[in-house]
Amino acid sequence: MPYSPMPLRLDTARMTLRHWTEPDVDAHRALVAERGGGMPSIEDNRRMIDDQRSASARTGIALMPVIRRAAGDFIGYCGLTVGRASVDEPEIAYELFRRVHGQGYATEAASAVLDAAAATGRKRLWATVRPWNAPSFRVLEKLGFERDHVSTEDGVELVWLTRLLR
Numbered sequence: 001m002p003y004s005p006m007p008l009r010l011d012t013a014r015m016t017l018r019h020w021t022e023p024d025v026d027a028h029r030a031l032v033a034e035r036g037g038g039m040p041s042i043e044d045n046r047r048m049i050d051d052q053r054s055a056s057a058r059t060g061i062a063l064m065p066v067i068r069r070a071a072g073d074f075i076g077y078c079g080l081t082v083g084r085a086s087v088d089e090p091e092i093a094y095e096l097f098r099r100v101h102g103q104g105y106a107t108e109a110a111s112a113v114l115d116a117a118a119a120t121g122r123k124r125l126w127a128t129v130r131p132w133n134a135p136s137f138r139v140l141e142k143l144g145f146e147r148d149h150v151s152t153e154d155g156v157e158l159v160w161l162t163r164l165l166r
Helices: 024-037 042-059 105-119 134-142
Strands: 009-011 015-018 063-068 074-081 091-096 124-129 146-153 156-164
Touching: 009 105, 015 074, 015 105, 024 042, 024 063, 024 074, 063 091, 063 105, 074 105, 091 105, 105 134, 124 134, 134 156
Parallel strands: 091 124
Antiparallel strands: 009 015, 015 063, 063 074, 074 091, 124 156, 146 156
């Protein structure tokens, strides 16, 4: 692999991003259910997390749980994924519970991930956002992402943004 692996623990002023643990399964299930598609089974959710661990071992990048240090609670995840992009130019992704939206957590977590991505030696990141998701656009704009193009996936429009790393 031509890149250094991404650290599996990142600390910010208010949060820790770290590897997945068994207690994250139920909280992650609730986060997935908040999307509106129903609660995934424990087995399906464990499989999603196991897939994340395997992908991380293969690629050296990771999506990690976001834990508020003061409360000790799981509030979502943030990190890098191949997703619709590539190992060389991965996609930044984050998803937080609605109850913590608007408090700067996504920006803070994603900023730590940007620094970690740059430290791996990567030169560019991607992000994909549905056109209706104004809060994600605001987070990405604060982080210096710029719109690149629009595509359609399964009949749904996706806006692609990109950011060069130092």
